[in-house]
Amino acid sequence: MRGYVYQLVLLALVVFVIYEAASNAIENLRAQKIASGFGFWHNAAGFDVNQKLIPFSASGSTYGQAFWVGLLNTLLVASIGIVLATFLGFFIGVARLSSNWILAKLAMIYVEVVRNLPLLLQLFFWYNAVLKPLPEARNSIALPGNIFLNNRGLIAPSPIFGPGFSMVTLALFIGIIAAIGFYIWSKRQQEATGKQYPNGLIALALILVLPLIVFVIIGMPLTFDLPQQGRFNLTGGFQIFPEFVALLVGLTTYTAAFIAEVVRAGILAVSRGQTEAAHALGLRPGPTLKLVVIPQAMRVIIPPLTSNYLNLTKNSSLAVVIGYPDLVQVFMGTVLNQTGQAVEMVSITMAVYLTISLVTSFFMNIYNKRMALVER
Structure with a gap:
């Protein structure tokens, strides 16, 4: 029972500290007339970022x-x-x-x-x-x-991808899946028979050669700026x-x-x-x-x-x-x-x-x- 009492006291102290910290923060924000909440999330940013992986601008972004x-x-x-x-x-x-x-x-x-x-x-x-x-x-x-x-x-x-480049991407994805599948299969074969396979070379061929063949067949849809x-x-x-x-x-x-x-x-x-x-x-x-x-x-x-x-x-x-x-x-x-x-x-x-x-x-x-x- 004494152990349970100690745990309840500790829990009460933790809750009290969190409550006091939250109350103090809310009071300070109210005194400084700063609104709390996440309403700012959709407001206009008004600044730009030099490096960005998604579209972003000072005028139209949030x-x-x-x-x-x-x-x-x-x-x-x-x-x-x-x-x-x-x-x-x-x-x-x-x-x-x-x-x-x-x-x-x-x-x-x-x-x-x-x-x-x-x-x-x-x-x-x-x-x-x-x-x-x-x-x-x-x-x-x-x-x-x-x-x-x-x-x-x-x-x-800078690469400029043509309309058919999605097929090359699909071929690359298939090559990666095939390379993973071959690696799993070769490991099982090695455990069963002891025979080793050149996993690295075969995986590299599947990942690179297959997309390259598709790239050539559909007319090399890639140019450079x-x-x-x-x-x-x-x-x-x-x-x-x-x-x-x-x-x-x-x-x-x-x-x-x-x-x-x-x-x-x-x-x-x-x-x-x-x-x-x-x-x-x-x-x-x-x-x-x-x-x-x-x-x-x-x-x-x-x-x-x-x-x-x-x-x-x-x-x-x-x-x-x-x-x-x-x-x-x-x-x-x-x-x-x-x-x-x-x-x-x-x-x-x-x-x-x-x-x-x-x-x-x-x-x-x-x-x-x-x-x-x-x-x-």
């Missing part, structure tokens, strides 16, 4: 559309950063254990330098020290393929803004340093006898690492790897310091300054980051269970 613009920009940089950081982190983590002394030391220096410098400082370095000193638009650096580089970003040819360099500016093409590049490179290199240590720890957790047994069976170092060591190390790598994915997504909110229009910069910055709806803005933003983190953890936990040891 605060609700500004929220989706910021959210999509956050998801874009986070998803690309997770993929790039994973590949880079795995490479550096394996390189730290390489028998090549120079490669191992370079990997160690990278990890010790990058992970011990504040991410905010690294973002400033990539943005102000690397990208801002690039030449102006009229003196752009010309790269092969009608690509230009300047302090406004990277300007490249090439950028043209004038006296003072560039016209045409599409632009990758320096704020996006600085944020992506900073997040990728910073998170990869932590992933590298996770990978190194996972590999070292695998018994040395596993490697010796694989060598005794005639496997070379490459196949031993790929087929024997890494699959066992993944059971140790996945849980902390999930935390690094979550940290990368949350660290993307530092985009506000270099002007990248992510959710925090657009919604918690511009929209909040114009509407004054602080409680609603903070609540929505916190709910978004919490949802992204929970969804990421959910899928990583499913993958972790699939990789876990099956015991009686």
Whole structure:
């Protein structure tokens, strides 16, 4: 009974604190004559965003559309950063254990330098020290393929899809489904017979060759809008803004340093006898690492790897310091300054980051269970 009494008292204290905080917030908003609620969602925004994945303009868009613009920009940089950081982190983590002394030391220096410098400082370095000193638009650096580089970003040819390109997209989707199906079938065949198949090459052929054949058959419905360099500016093409590049490179290199240590720890957790047994069976170092060591190390790598994915997504909110229009910069910055709806803005933003983190953890936990040891 005493335990129940303690829990009821604790619950009452929590409810009291929440009630007092809500009452205080409502009273302050009323004193400042700030209306509460979400009526601002459909009001005209009155500002523009330079990078947007959906249509948005200062005259015809609302605060609700500004929220989706910021959210999509956050998801874009986070998803690309997770993929790039994973590949880079795995490479550096394996390189730290390489028998090549120079490669191992370079990997160690990278990890010790990058992970011990504040991410905010690294973002400033990539943005102000690397990208801002690039030449102006009229003196752009010309790269092969009608690509230009300047302090406004990277300007490249913009694809223009013809009316039949949807068939190519459908063929790509079918190729991906076929590649996944073949991978599952080949794994079952390998478990049953021991025979291995070149899964990577066959999957690549299904994903690339099938859409390419459809692309050629229907008459190549794809053209490009090439950028043209004038006296003072560039016209045409599409632009990758320096704020996006600085944020992506900073997040990728910073998170990869932590992933590298996770990978190194996972590999070292695998018994040395596993490697010796694989060598005794005639496997070379490459196949031993790929087929024997890494699959066992993944059971140790996945849980902390999930935390690094979550940290990368949350660290993307530092985009506000270099002007990248992510959710925090657009919604918690511009929209909040114009509407004054602080409680609603903070609540929505916190709910978004919490949802992204929970969804990421959910899928990583499913993958972790699939990789876990099956015991009686």
